[in-house]
Amino acid sequence: MEAVSVSVNILGRTYRLRVSPSDEAALRKAAQSIESQCKQYGNMYAYNDHQDLLAMVALTQITQLTKIQDSLRFKDTDLAQRLQSIDKVLEGILHPNRETVAEATVSAQNSL
Numbered sequence: 001m002e003a004v005s006v007s008v009n010i011l012g013r014t015y016r017l018r019v020s021p022s023d024e025a026a027l028r029k030a031a032q033s034i035e036s037q038c039k040q041y042g043n044m045y046a047y048n049d050h051q052d053l054l055a056m057v058a059l060t061q062i063t064q065l066t067k068i069q070d071s072l073r074f075k076d077t078d079l080a081q082r083l084q085s086i087d088k089v090l091e092g093i094l095h096p097n098r099e100t101v102a103e104a105t106v107s108a109q110n111s112l
Contacts, residue, residue, distance in 0.1 A: 010034050011050045 003018040008031035019027055037060065038053040047053055 011038055011053070 001020050001022070004021050004024060005016060005018055006024055006027055007014050007016050008028060009015075010031055015031075017027065034054070034057055037057045038050070041047070041053050041056045045056070
């Protein structure tokens with residue numbers, strides 16, 4: 001897909017970007033969110049210039065992103081452990097000579 005030219009306005013400044021058409025809506029939504037959060041911070045706190053507001057928005061957004069990434073990493077690890085336990089149960093059922101089904105089931109239940 002060919003890139004499209006998009007203009008967004010944040011705190012009175014226009015930014016022109018070239019993005020894929022599939023990213024245009026997300027970009028516009030992000031620009032609106034930045035604008036809205038800057039206005040909120042501007043009403044709540046004293047600031048010297050717009051850069052202060054943008055820094056607060058960036059810090060808030062990156063903090064939220066970091067929390068989400070940490071949560072996803074934990075969920076991925078937990079999911080991997082559960083899948084390994086299920087795999088052990090299935091291995092026990094498919095190949096009972098390698099490990100008894102009861103041992104595999106107990107092992108899987110302990111990890112859940």
